[in-house]
Amino acid sequence: MTQAAANSSAVPTISQDRILILDFGSQYSQLIARRVREAGVYSEMYAYDMDEADIRAFNPKGIILSGGPESVTADASPRAPEIVFNLGVPVLGICYGMQTMAAQLGGSVENGLVHEFGRADVTIQAADALFAGIEDEPNKLHVWMSHGDKVNTLPPQFVVSASTPTCPIAAMSDVSRQFFGVQFHPEVTHTNQGEALLKRFVLDICGARGLWTPEHIIDLRIEQLRKQIGLEKVLLGLSGGVDSSVVAALLHRAIGDQLTCVFVDNGLLRLNEGDDVMTMFAGDHGMKVIRANAQERFLSELTGVTDPEAKRKIIGRVFIEVFAEEARKLDGVKFLAQGTIYPDVIESAASKQGKAHVIKSHHNVGGLPDDLDFDLVEPLRDLFKDEVRKLGTTLGLPHAMIYRHPFPGPGLGVRILGEVKQEYADILRRADAIFMEELRRSGWYDKTAQAFAVFQPIKSVGVVGDGRRYAWVIALRAVETVDFMTARFAHLPYDLVEIISNRIMNEIAEVSRVVYDVSSKPPATIEWE
Numbered sequence: 272m273t274q275a276a277a278n279s280s281a282v283p284t285i286s287q288d289r290i291l292i293l294d295f296g297s298q299y300s301q302l303i304a305r306r307v308r309e310a311g312v313y314s315e316m317y318a319y320d321m322d323e324a325d326i327r328a329f330n331p332k333g334i335i336l337s338g339g340p341e342s343v344t345a346d347a348s349p350r351a352p353e354i355v356f357n358l359g360v361p362v363l364g365i366c367y368g369m370q371t372m373a374a375q376l377g378g379s380v381e382n383g384l385v386h387e388f389g390r391a392d393v394t395i396q397a398a399d400a401l402f403a404g405i406e407d408e409p410n411k412l413h414v415w416m417s418h419g420d421k422v423n424t425l426p427p428q429f430v431v432s433a434s435t436p437t438c439p440i441a442a443m444s445d446v447s448r449q450f451f452g453v454q455f456h457p458e459v460t461h462t463n464q465g466e467a468l469l470k471r472f473v474l475d476i477c478g479a480r481g482l483w484t485p486e487h488i489i490d491l492r493i494e495q496l497r498k499q500i501g502l503e504k505v506l507l508g509l510s511g512g513v514d515s516s517v518v519a520a521l522l523h524r525a526i527g528d529q530l531t532c533v534f535v536d537n538g539l540l541r542l543n544e545g546d547d548v549m550t551m552f553a554g555d556h557g558m559k560v561i562r563a564n565a566q567e568r569f570l571s572e573l574t575g576v577t578d579p580e581a582k583r584k585i586i587g588r589v590f591i592e593v594f595a596e597e598a599r600k601l602d603g604v605k606f607l608a609q610g611t612i613y614p615d616v617i618e619s620a621a622s623k624q625g626k627a628h629v630i631k632s633h634h635n636v637g638g639l640p641d642d643l644d645f646d647l648v649e650p651l652r653d654l655f656k657d658e659v660r661k662l663g664t665t666l667g668l669p670h671a672m673i674y675r676h677p678f679p680g681p682g683l684g685v686r687i688l689g690e691v692k693q694e695y696a697d698i699l700r701r702a703d704a705i706f707m708e709e710l711r712r713s714g715w716y717d718k719t720a721q722a723f724a725v726f727q728p729i730k731s732v733g734v735v736g737d738g739r740r741y742a743w744v745i746a747l748r749a750v751e752t753v754d755f756m757t758a759r760f761a762h763l764p765y766d767l768v769e770i771i772s773n774r775i776m777n778e779i780a781e782v783s784r785v786v787y788d789v790s791s792k793p794p795a796t797i798e799w800e
């Protein structure tokens with residue numbers, strides 16, 4: 272059997288048509304993998320110095336070389352493995368990827384003569400296999416550039432396919448070998464036709480079939496899960512968040528009652544959240560879900576504790592204790608399922624000297640005691656968040672749950688400043704529910720990345736009718752962000768803020784004042800803690 276034949280029988284069908292992305296370290300590299308997947312083609316990203324044997328074994332239909340922060344002209348700057356150009360598959364170099372392609376195939380690169388950052392218009396010089404029929408205006412594309420170096424002379428057999436006034440070789444191609452280079456970034460949304468160009472590359476030029484759809488992914492996963500698990504039992508920590516919910520739905524479909532979910536109610540959840548999780552999973556979906564009602568235990572462990580780090584540690588420790596106690600009550604469980612997703616895998620790998628795919632033991636349920644020794648089941652570990660969401664929707668989970676704002680593990684514990692008390696948690700839950708209701712009603716919920724109320728353990732004077740009231744302060748926090756590393760406070764309309772603050776003060780007698788947080792991150796963080 273040939274190598275290719277061996278691979279094609281070993282690799283499951285829907286990811287058989289796969290694209291390899293070699294990462295030179297650009298901040299946009301992950302986006303390339305996402306865009307290719309959105310085009311319906313499976314892709315994986317590895318560090319640029321992937322072994323030749325691994326590249327062959329991956330058996331790609333095409334290869335994309337990402338951008339990167341270095342200069343091709345510098346000594347010892349990264350190069351693509353030679354096999355990339357000898358495998359006989361199409362290659363697309365993006366930014367640094369194009370420059371190293373030029374340098375490695377006999378062209379040259381100039382250092383630091385242009386500084387093109389942001390939007391640019393490129394003129395198409397040759398409507399080759401990549402560009403034919405794709406344009407914003409006749410022969411023009413609006414693109415996103417971010418480079419200081421540029422290709423100066425073409426490698427033999429290449430032609431210029433696009434240019435800008437400052438960058439005469441903004442794209443190049445050798446159609447006979449199916450090698451393409453673009454100086455701009457098709458993976459970012461600012462490049463209008465970027466998605467069309469990447470689709471053109473993977474579907475038409477590489478000939479990959481668009482098999483990577485939610486329905487196919489679910490079928491594949493179910494088959495894989497059944498094979499891995501057999502007749503064994505599986506335990507899952509269900510939080511009600513997107514990832515663990517999708518894992519639950521997927522596993523339930525694959526192995527039914529062999530799955531037991533443990534949902535730890537720590538008393539720091541949002542209004543009705545515990546009941547909602549039970550109704551949805553145990554009720555609507557008929558799953559085996561054990562609800563560990565540990566509200567009082569968490570609260571009593573938190574009594575008198577005001578330091579944010581100490582609070583986090585207690586919540587984490589008690590969670591493990593409760594989860595472990597429930598796990599010990601179950602007989603003969605072999606597997607622990609976790610909602611690890613692909614960005615977790617890439618990030619932990621990237622932190623190990625840029626070597627993608629060095630697998631970390633990622634424990635969402637964090638260091639369980641030694642007597643609980645499970646094998647892991649991680650059915651989402653090669654999926655991006657948006658793919659997980661699409662899977663969830665296809666599996667019948669409600670939109671409102673799949674597109675919910677992120678909620679931190681320690682829950683309201685980080686949103687009640689100082690000591691956590693039952694009374695404070697109850698007030699905060701009601702205020703937060705009003706805030707969310709009004710955000711949803713006004714359409715602002717989906718326009719903000721995260722929004723929540725924060726309980727301030729200070730009292731302030733208010734006036735109600737003829738009387739005065741001395742009551743608590745609630746802060747409203749809403750942010751716009753893509754990556755949660757930086758964030759801008761959301762510019763909610765004042766009219767909306769007014770409706771929310773009035774409702775909170777009128778409907779919750781224990782609140783006399785509402786403030787809106789106008790801090791961005793940095794220097795503030797998103798949570799108040």
Ligand code: XMP
Pocket residue numbers: 677678679680681721755792795796797798799
């Ligand atoms: P900060 O407050 O650091 O938050 O700007 C950034 C994002 O992380 C979330 N966050 C957490 N998520 N466990 C989580 O799963 C945690 O302990 C935790 N702490 C903060 C926060 O809600 C925001 O989205």
